[in-house]
Amino acid sequence: MSMLSRRRAGAEAGPGPALPGRTTLLALWLAVLVAQARAGWPDGQVEVLGDLEASMSSAVLADWQEAVANAASATAAPPASGFPDSSAVVGRVFQMKVPTKATSVGSTVKLAEVGKEVLPSWLHWDSGSHVLQGIPLEADKGVYYISVSVSEPNGNESQADVFSVEVHPEEHADSDPIQLTLQPASNEAQPFVCGNEEAVTVLTVILDADLTKMSSRQRVELLSRMKKFSGVGLQHMKILPVVNNRLFDMSAFMAGPGNAKKVVENGALLSWKLGCALDQSSVPNISSVQAPAKEGTMSAQLGYPVVGWHIANKKPHVAKRIRRHVNNTPTPVPSILPPTTYPEPSARIVPTPTSPSIAPPQTALPLRSEAQYPCRSSPPSEPETPLPTPQPWALLSPPG
Numbered sequence: 001m002s003m004l005s006r007r008r009a010g011a012e013a014g015p016g017p018a019l020p021g022r023t024t025l026l027a028l029w030l031a032v033l034v035a036q037a038r039a040g041w042p043d044g045q046v047e048v049l050g051d052l053e054a055s056m057s058s059a060v061l062a063d064w065q066e067a068v069a070n071a072a073s074a075t076a077a078p079p080a081s082g083f084p085d086s087s088a089v090v091g092r093v094f095q096m097k098v099p100t101k102a103t104s105v106g107s108t109v110k111l112a113e114v115g116k117e118v119l120p121s122w123l124h125w126d127s128g129s130h131v132l133q134g135i136p137l138e139a140d141k142g143v144y145y146i147s148v149s150v151s152e153p154n155g156n157e158s159q160a161d162v163f164s165v166e167v168h169p170e171e172h173a174d175s176d177p178i179q180l181t182l183q184p185a186s187n188e189a190q191p192f193v194c195g196n197e198e199a200v201t202v203l204t205v206i207l208d209a210d211l212t213k214m215s216s217r218q219r220v221e222l223l224s225r226m227k228k229f230s231g232v233g234l235q236h237m238k239i240l241p242v243v244n245n246r247l248f249d250m251s252a253f254m255a256g257p258g259n260a261k262k263v264v265e266n267g268a269l270l271s272w273k274l275g276c277a278l279d280q281s282s283v284p285n286i287s288s289v290q291a292p293a294k295e296g297t298m299s300a301q302l303g304y305p306v307v308g309w310h311i312a313n314k315k316p317h318v319a320k321r322i323r324r325h326v327n328n329t330p331t332p333v334p335s336i337l338p339p340t341t342y343p344e345p346s347a348r349i350v351p352t353p354t355s356p357s358i359a360p361p362q363t364a365l366p367l368r369s370e371a372q373y374p375c376r377s378s379p380p381s382e383p384e385t386p387l388p389t390p391q392p393w394a395l396l397s398p399p400g
Contacts, residue, residue, distance in 0.1 A: 106153035194276035242267030258306030
């Protein structure tokens with residue numbers, strides 16, 4: 001009876017904060033004890049123990065289920081939210097797939113710059129492919145914060161997600177490892193990487209167009225049309241406006257005309273890489289550019305007149321590293337500086353007429369009056385001797 005009393009007291013006290021493993025062992029141990037005790041106890045005690053076993057089993061099961069639920073919630077990964085930050089390069093196409101949280105067919109996805117109702121002028125949103133794309137120019141450098149929100153047909157709007165897009169200078173594409181390792185599609189030319197000191201051979205097509213007058217969509221469409229003639233992907237092409245009327249590169253070793261008779265707009269330079277340190281003998285086949293540019297086929301496809309094209313070798317933009325040497329800067333040595341103040345003597349000696357430092361006056365020499373020399377400011381040293389006057393026949397007679 002004493003053991004039964006202790007078990008009853010333990011059941012009334014509750015299971016306690018036991019861990020899942022210890023709780024299972026405790027339940028098994030109690031079940032074994034109950035099974036052994038049933039064989040030698042009377043029927044009344046067995047009924048009491050049966051009720052006690054059922055209550056303890058239900059309490060242990062509840063604690064076990066709660067512990068498993070807490071462990072599952074603690075180890076489960078939180079749902080992904082937000083979008084990663086991205087970057088763009090001046091003159092290069094920027095494309096970013098934006099997954100939306102639209103739950104119904106009539107949902108509307110809205111992308112805008114934070115604090116504004118529209119996107120930056122160099123970006124546009126393609127709702128069909130859910131791609132944010134554009135081509136920034138030099139004036140578009142900086143960091144932009146874009147918000148993405150979804151409006152449901154019932155008027156509910158999801159909380160906006162914000163990510164940033166940083167526009168880097170043109171030279172960033174030559175040093176950014178992400179830009180250098182872009183993998184093209186299977187039907188595009190394979191990329192290549194030149195050495196740090198190796199020149200890059202670039203083919204440039206000059207168009208009679210003004211990029212500042214184009215919309216973001218028009219710039220991307222222009223590169224898409226040029227893909228037919230260049231044979232490379234959009235990520236490997238670059239388009240920039242003409243600066244200081246420099247349409248042609250004077251270092252080009254190959255060039256050809258277009259169909260444009262004169263240049264009306266500012267001009268645009270559309271270029272892509274051909275190889276590394278090529279010359280006229282090693283340049284690949286450019287018939288897809290040379291003939292269409294002159295005949296007008298390229299102009300009709302692009303929608304803008306073609307002024308011409310040229311091929312030149314350009315040095316890559318590589319950031320110079322400053323090599324630092326140990327003990328390169330000499331250690332400064334303190335030196336004795338001249339005093340800024342001078343001590344004043346305790347007594348100052350004032351000379352007097354009897355002082356030996358003053359010499360006695362000397363006898364003054366008599367001054368000569370100017371009357372003795374009326375035409376000179378000082379007396380002459382020696383009298384002047386008149387020169388002899390030459391005779392006329394002396395000038396006419398021959399010498400010797």
